[in-house]
Amino acid sequence: MRCGNPWAHQRLVAEGLRITEARRIILNILSKTSKHLSAEDIYFLVRGINPSIGFATVYRTLDLLTRMGMVQKFDFGDGKARYELIEGSRKDAHHHHLVCTKCRKIVNYTDFVDEEKELIKKTEDALAKKHRFDIKSHIIHFYGLCETCRSEDKNHNPSLGKLSM
Amino acid sequence: MRCGNPWAHQRLVAEGLRITEARRIILNILSKTSKHLSAEDIYFLVRGINPSIGFATVYRTLDLLTRMGMVQKFDFGDGKARYELIEGSRKDAHHHHLVCTKCRKIVNYTDFVDEEKELIKKTEDALAKKHRFDIKSHIIHFYGLCETCRSEDKNHNPSLGKLSM
DNA sequence: CCCCCTAATGATAATAATTCTCATTATCAT
DNA sequence: ATGATAATGAGAATTATTATCATTAGGGGG
Ligand SMILES: [Mn+2]
Ligand SMILES: [Mn+2]
Ligand SMILES: [Zn+2]
Ligand SMILES: [Zn+2]
Numbered sequence: 001m002r003c004g005n006p007w008a009h010q011r012l013v014a015e016g017l018r019i020t021e022a023r024r025i026i027l028n029i030l031s032k033t034s035k036h037l038s039a040e041d042i043y044f045l046v047r048g049i050n051p052s053i054g055f056a057t058v059y060r061t062l063d064l065l066t067r068m069g070m071v072q073k074f075d076f077g078d079g080k081a082r083y084e085l086i087e088g089s090r091k092d093a094h095h096h097h098l099v100c101t102k103c104r105k106i107v108n109y110t111d112f113v114d115e116e117k118e119l120i121k122k123t124e125d126a127l128a129k130k131h132r133f134d135i136k137s138h139i140i141h142f143y144g145l146c147e148t149c150r151s152e153d154k155n156h157n158p159s160l161g162k163l164s165m
Numbered sequence: 166m167r168c169g170n171p172w173a174h175q176r177l178v179a180e181g182l183r184i185t186e187a188r189r190i191i192l193n194i195l196s197k198t199s200k201h202l203s204a205e206d207i208y209f210l211v212r213g214i215n216p217s218i219g220f221a222t223v224y225r226t227l228d229l230l231t232r233m234g235m236v237q238k239f240d241f242g243d244g245k246a247r248y249e250l251i252e253g254s255r256k257d258a259h260h261h262h263l264v265c266t267k268c269r270k271i272v273n274y275t276d277f278v279d280e281e282k283e284l285i286k287k288t289e290d291a292l293a294k295k296h297r298f299d300i301k302s303h304i305i306h307f308y309g310l311c312e313t314c315r316s317e318d319k320n321h322n323p324s325l326g327k328l329s330m
Numbered sequence: 331c332c333c334c335c336t337a338a339t340g341a342t343a344a345t346a347a348t349t350c351t352c353a354t355t356a357t358c359a360t
Numbered sequence: 361a362t363g364a365t366a367a368t369g370a371g372a373a374t375t376a377t378t379a380t381c382a383t384t385a386g387g388g389g390g
Pocket of ligand 4: 265267310311312
């Protein structure tokens with residue numbers, strides 16, 4: 001059972017879980033992208049490789065990997081969840097997000113993580129002590145308008161746009 | 166048209182929107198709590214005050230207030246959105262969240278915002294410049310186990326619990 | 331205070347994402 | 361290779377949220 005991802009393979013085996021084709025394919029897809037794929041996105045990519053794999057299995061697998069802590073599930077404000085493999089499998093490190101509220105573009109950023117990392121760590125420790133939490137992870141999202149959407153807005157901007165119902 | 170919230174009242178009027186009973190009630194509910202209410206939670210509270218108000222109006226109002234920037238919509242990982250009034254109406258300031266992934270308890274924290282605020286600001290500025298974004302808001306969530314859930318876990322913890330499918 | 335325009339609403343149907351069910355299949359320890 | 365059973369595929373079911381549309385009520389002008 002050749003698997004492109006020895007790290008992920010081991011984690012599954014360590015939990016007594018089986019290495020199935022669906023899991024292999026999904027892990028491969030996730031490890032090859034830095035995009036933020038929805039379950040449906042992943043389903044279509046999976047079915048391009050093996051059309052016999054079902055949608056439910058994609059959901060089940062994403063949920064499993066999320067519960068195992070190998071995948072992080074995000075909500076960026078459109079109706080659907082997005083998934084991303086966590087460091088350990090892909091080599092690029094933990095990062096935060098910049099989200100355009102208009103066109104839904106998502107930017108991963110790892111800049112400034114030096115200072116940021118330090119403060120996050122400090123905050124985590126202090127919060128853990130103060131609120132008696134065992135902190136496992138965090139999510140940091142900045143929301144705004146990307147360059148494109150910002151300039152588009154400058155033109156036709158009647159106060160606040162279509163706000164009424 | 167007495168309204169418990171002059172600030173909110175003005176914002177609505179300024180946009181040419183009507184001050185309806187549903188809006189008044191919902192704004193009042195939101196301004197009286199620091200909980201993280203779902204649309205359904207709010208619907209039941211609303212109907213305790215005026216049972217003739219419909220669920221759709223609750224959704225519409227929450228969406229309107231969110232688009233106006235008076236309410237922030239959150240996803241804490243359970244299937245439903247949660248809503249919180251933004252500073253300006255309630256007097257307590259912007260805050261971040263600590264979420265227990267087991268019992269779903271949510272803690273608002275405003276501790277450490279001094280250092281945090283500074284870094285957030287710095288990060289925002291740097292990101293705005295680097296990625297040409299006009300940043301409007303951010304969300305910071307820490308996930309982990311609260312004290313209760315942590316100690317419960319210590320007892321019966323077969324490796325990783327019910328992980329399989 | 332009354333009228334009128336129309337934004338806003340209530341009831342309910344419709345959507346869309348996600349989860350569940352159950353018969354069948356495939357993984358893997360033996 | 362075989363058996364126990366974890367995992368799957370297909371599709372039904374569930375659930376949160378949104379759309380539709382006839383009716384109501386907010387509020388400016390008289
Ligand atoms: Mn990312
Ligand atoms: Mn909060
Ligand atoms: Zn954009
Ligand atoms: Zn807890």
